[in-house]
Amino acid sequence: MRLASYLRKMRGSVHGRPPRVSLSEVLWSWTGAFLGIAAVAWLNQRFFIGSDLTLAIGSLGASAVLVFGAVRSPLAQPRNLVGGHVLSALVGVTCWQWLGGEPWLAQSVAVATAIALMHLTRTLHPPGGATALIAVIGSDQVHAMGYLFVLFPATLGPLVLLVVALLFNNLPAARRYPEFWL
Amino acid sequence: MTQRPSRDSSEPPSAQDDLAEIELTDDDILEAMREIPGYLDITTMDFRAVYRLAHRHAIDRLFSGITAGRLMRRAVSPLTPETPLAAAIPSFVRQGLKSLPVADGQQRVLGILTETDVMRRLGAETFLGLLARVIAGEPCIEPELHHRPVSEFMTSPVVSVPLDAGLRELLAAFADHPGRAMPVISADGRLAGLLLRKVFLTACHPDHRS
Numbered sequence: 001m002r003l004a005s006y007l008r009k010m011r012g013s014v015h016g017r018p019p020r021v022s023l024s025e026v027l028w029s030w031t032g033a034f035l036g037i038a039a040v041a042w043l044n045q046r047f048f049i050g051s052d053l054t055l056a057i058g059s060l061g062a063s064a065v066l067v068f069g070a071v072r073s074p075l076a077q078p079r080n081l082v083g084g085h086v087l088s089a090l091v092g093v094t095c096w097q098w099l100g101g102e103p104w105l106a107q108s109v110a111v112a113t114a115i116a117l118m119h120l121t122r123t124l125h126p127p128g129g130a131t132a133l134i135a136v137i138g139s140d141q142v143h144a145m146g147y148l149f150v151l152f153p154a155t156l157g158p159l160v161l162l163v164v165a166l167l168f169n170n171l172p173a174a175r176r177y178p179e180f181w182l
Numbered sequence: 183m184t185q186r187p188s189r190d191s192s193e194p195p196s197a198q199d200d201l202a203e204i205e206l207t208d209d210d211i212l213e214a215m216r217e218i219p220g221y222l223d224i225t226t227m228d229f230r231a232v233y234r235l236a237h238r239h240a241i242d243r244l245f246s247g248i249t250a251g252r253l254m255r256r257a258v259s260p261l262t263p264e265t266p267l268a269a270a271i272p273s274f275v276r277q278g279l280k281s282l283p284v285a286d287g288q289q290r291v292l293g294i295l296t297e298t299d300v301m302r303r304l305g306a307e308t309f310l311g312l313l314a315r316v317i318a319g320e321p322c323i324e325p326e327l328h329h330r331p332v333s334e335f336m337t338s339p340v341v342s343v344p345l346d347a348g349l350r351e352l353l354a355a356f357a358d359h360p361g362r363a364m365p366v367i368s369a370d371g372r373l374a375g376l377l378l379r380k381v382f383l384t385a386c387h388p389d390h391r392s
Binding site for chain 1: 215219226
């Protein structure tokens with residue numbers, strides 16, 4: 001019966017829950033994320049507040065989860081971190097400018113297209129979806145930036161995280177970053 | 183009258199036919215994941231799927247040199263179905279084989295005649311069984327049998343393999359029937375040679391391979 005097997009899939013399998021990481025790992029993740037977001041937020045506060053631009057966007061918090069919490073994940077590698085945000089921001093800004101009259105459509109097209117593009121370019125980075133959505137939802141400041149949004153939070157932000165991740169994730173013996181560059 | 187082995191090598195691997203595959207339990211995988219520091223962004227199901235396919239690729243790579251065409255014995259004179267048993271038996275002896283393919287005039291394989299087929303027809307399961315009867319002085323070879331044609335004794339249909347059959351297909355084919363040799367069939371359906379089980383086994387042995 002098709003329906004039954006379809007519904008059975010929703011129960012999930014009993015397999016596959018990854019184990020909890022060690023306490024030291026938790027601490028390393030905490031410290032890395034603290035330093036990464038601190039760097040972004042401090043630079044934002046120092047150089048961007050009061051200007052028309054911003055460096056801190058919510059999706060960088062999501063990137064920090066991957067880059068400091070799941071260091072080995074393919075989703076957390078430099079290609080994905082930077083590529084995912086840049087492509088998604090491009091898609092998001094374009095959707096806002098072309099489809100902004102229908103916000104629900106602009107938002108859904110932005111996220112869906114961002115995922116498709118990241119897949120095609122092997123830059124899948126889940127926070128990219130958030131970046132695409134932020135470009136459409138805005139704040140007014142984000143909307144006003146136009147394609148500068150691609151450059152200023154969406155390229156520079158991930159680059160700052162990348163630098164911190166490179167410096168920090170290679171300190172602990174059990175960590176290394178990245179697994180690959182491009 | 184030839185038969186391909188019933189298992190197809192393109193089928194997804196099952197626990198039975200996958201070579202020397204260790205069945206990994208979730209606990210094994212989770213324990214391994216615990217030994218690796220850091221969060222691994224992968225489920226045990228994903229790991230198992232990757233492992234199984236990678237294992238298959240590794241086996242295929244290691245045994246890529248094994249094909250029926252490369253291992254078979256080419257110089258084989260098949261019997262014809264009309265050959266009388268009396269003429270077939272010297273042919274076994276001359277060729278140093280215990281099975282001979284039976285083929286028609288176009289070299290199409292009709293069956294295979296094995297030592298066991300002949301023994302059975304003589305009423306003995308094994309050579310020693312036959313010897314026991316000879317020692318006991320029982321009459322065991324009826325003279326009229328000599329003139330019966332091979333087609334009456336042979337095993338048919340026969341399990342055969344194509345020239346390009348690889349490790350998996352050959353294993354499945356040898357597992358499918360008790361024979362010690364298998365006819366190898368070329369693309370046009372003609373007899374190309376005979377693959378001996380012992381030759382195949384030797385080729386599979388990692389220490390015997392160059």
